[in-house]
Amino acid sequence: VTRSRAEEVEGLLRRLAPQVLAALARRHGQFDACEDAIQEALLAASRQWPDQGIPDKPRAWLTAVATRRLIEEIRADRARRAREDAAVEPEERHEPAPDEWQTAQSDDTLTLLFLCCHPALTPPSQIALTLRAVGGLTTRQIASAFLVPDATMAQRISRAKQTIKASGLTFDRPAETERAERLRAVRHVLYLVFNEGYTTTAGPELQRVELAEEAIRLTWMLHRLMPTDGETNGLLALMLLTHARRAARVSSDGMLIPLADQDRDLWDRRAIAEGVALVEQALATSPIGPYQLQAAIAAVHAEADSTDDTDWRQILSLYTLLIRLAPNPVFALNRAVAVAMADGAAAGLAELAAIEGDERLAGHHRVEAVRAHMLELAGDRARAASAYRAASRLSTSLPEQRYLESRAAAL
Amino acid sequence: MKYMLLIYDNADTRRLFFGPEGKALSEEIDALMAELTASGELIGGEALADPAQTRSIRPEDGMPVVTDGPLAETKEHFGGYLIVDCETPERATEIASRWPNARFVAMEVRPIMNVGGGQEM
Numbered sequence: 001v002t003r004s005r006a007e008e009v010e011g012l013l014r015r016l017a018p019q020v021l022a023a024l025a026r027r028h029g030q031f032d033a034c035e036d037a038i039q040e041a042l043l044a045a046s047r048q049w050p051d052q053g054i055p056d057k058p059r060a061w062l063t064a065v066a067t068r069r070l071i072e073e074i075r076a077d078r079a080r081r082a083r084e085d086a087a088v089e090p091e092e093r094h095e096p097a098p099d100e101w102q103t104a105q106s107d108d109t110l111t112l113l114f115l116c117c118h119p120a121l122t123p124p125s126q127i128a129l130t131l132r133a134v135g136g137l138t139t140r141q142i143a144s145a146f147l148v149p150d151a152t153m154a155q156r157i158s159r160a161k162q163t164i165k166a167s168g169l170t171f172d173r174p175a176e177t178e179r180a181e182r183l184r185a186v187r188h189v190l191y192l193v194f195n196e197g198y199t200t201t202a203g204p205e206l207q208r209v210e211l212a213e214e215a216i217r218l219t220w221m222l223h224r225l226m227p228t229d230g231e232t233n234g235l236l237a238l239m240l241l242t243h244a245r246r247a248a249r250v251s252s253d254g255m256l257i258p259l260a261d262q263d264r265d266l267w268d269r270r271a272i273a274e275g276v277a278l279v280e281q282a283l284a285t286s287p288i289g290p291y292q293l294q295a296a297i298a299a300v301h302a303e304a305d306s307t308d309d310t311d312w313r314q315i316l317s318l319y320t321l322l323i324r325l326a327p328n329p330v331f332a333l334n335r336a337v338a339v340a341m342a343d344g345a346a347a348g349l350a351e352l353a354a355i356e357g358d359e360r361l362a363g364h365h366r367v368e369a370v371r372a373h374m375l376e377l378a379g380d381r382a383r384a385a386s387a388y389r390a391a392s393r394l395s396t397s398l399p400e401q402r403y404l405e406s407r408a409a410a411l
Numbered sequence: 412m413k414y415m416l417l418i419y420d421n422a423d424t425r426r427l428f429f430g431p432e433g434k435a436l437s438e439e440i441d442a443l444m445a446e447l448t449a450s451g452e453l454i455g456g457e458a459l460a461d462p463a464q465t466r467s468i469r470p471e472d473g474m475p476v477v478t479d480g481p482l483a484e485t486k487e488h489f490g491g492y493l494i495v496d497c498e499t500p501e502r503a504t505e506i507a508s509r510w511p512n513a514r515f516v517a518m519e520v521r522p523i524m525n526v527g528g529g530q531e532m
Contacts, residue, residue, distance in 0.1 A: 122450075152452075400530065
């Protein structure tokens with residue numbers, strides 16, 4: 001079996017997984033049992049298809065195998081209950097024709113996303129379940145992407161499914177009144193997956209699912225399901241514009257490279273063009289929102305040839321708007337950087353002094369890193385070096401520490 | 412974010428765990444471990460043997476030299492650890508505060524370094 005054949009099978013399975021699961025859950029309810037059944041069908045397919053070839057109707061194949069598995073499980077469950085309870089009521093047989101396929105798939109996939117990101121679930125459970133049920137990843141792949149043991153990730157998934165069952169959540173579209181809020185939750189889960197991928201992996205990690213790419217793939221899917229939703233497009237644009245820098249953000253020896261020093265020829269121009277088009281379209285046609293503004297800021301960076309060439313005044317006004325819309329101390333910190341770049345280091349340091357009292361920033365290494373950068377701009381080398389060292393002690397990332405120590409040493 | 416919860420013992424804790432209160436303490440730990448397993452926060456953990464079994468390796472003239480016993484004789488010693496993956500440092504601290512040793516000796520909570528990533532500035 002060639003590697004490309006196995007990859008082709010995996011790609012196909014992961015595209016089909018949410019569709020088959022959604023259809024099964026819509027017909028039978030019992031989301032947790034359906035999810036188990038799909039996983040077994042996917043496993044069977046990933047063993048058989050690379051050797052035996054992809055069946056003519058792969059989706060029908062998966063549906064049939066998963067349905068058979070589900071029925072076996074339901075029967076076993078009934079038999080168990082019958083043994084436990086002598087006075088069991090006769091129940092109707094529940095055996096659908098496996099090749100029946102209903103459309104309305106896009107609606108189904110959306111319903112599936114809403115269920116996996118339901119606010120009753122904890123964020124780690126939402127993330128794990130979304131990656132498995134919608135992303136079609138195995139528990140082992142998700143565990144290795146998050147650097148946790150398989151048993152820990154399996155527990156998060158099973159807890160998510162138990163919560164769905166215990167809370168009586170069903171595979172139904174949320175009411176119109178809840179929709180905006182639920183969609184916000186879906187976007188947030190996708191954002192968290194992207195962020196995890198972006199901040200925990202530097203450079204290519206073979207044998208590991210790339211979470212940032214997976215988040216982009218799922219957000220493209222969400223975008224296709226609701227092409228005119230401004231914030232979804234803003235989120236997708238933000239991911240594309242950020243991920244476009246991946247080849248430039250780490251040196252060959254694993255050193256983080258700051259935006260100012262990145263070789264911009266390495267930026268992915270196609271991803272930038274896609275991101276810019278998406279965010280421009282969203283800003284022109286939808287109510288403005290935090291993801292669109294963050295994407296717009298990323299777009300200003302993406303379109304500049306260098307830091308000197310960057311329109312910092314525009315970035316500053318975008319941050320000002322962003323903070324008004326979504327107050328957040330990390331955005332405020334980024335805004336202080338924009339102040340320093342637009343109006344000089346002294347103005348930036350004054351802005352930093354005004355915001356750093358926020359207790360949510362207490363002990364955050366970025367506060368010291370920003371201070372160090374501003375002091376360096378101001379020419380205060382001694383205090384800049386000590387702020388870089390303070391930032392390094394507060395960071396929990398080795399590549400970040402290495403970068404901050406190197407800045408301190410260069411002063 | 413992953414944290415190591417460092418569990419400290421002293422000469423009395425082992426006696427405490429093997430004494431009349433031992434059963435209640437073990438049940439307390441079992442319940443907390445079950446909670447962390449169910450929540451998907453538990454990554455792992457181990458208990459260490461008595462510090463009398465320690466061997467220390469220290470440099471002498473730039474060469475490693477092995478001696479029996481811990482680096483320093485202290486009242487409190489490192490007795491074992493848990494690794495948890497929590498959403499907030501407050502949650503990790505809460506778990507450590509509920510471990511029985513927090514009432515008898517000490518616990519420490521320390522973030523675990525991320526070796527592969529980081530955010531460009």
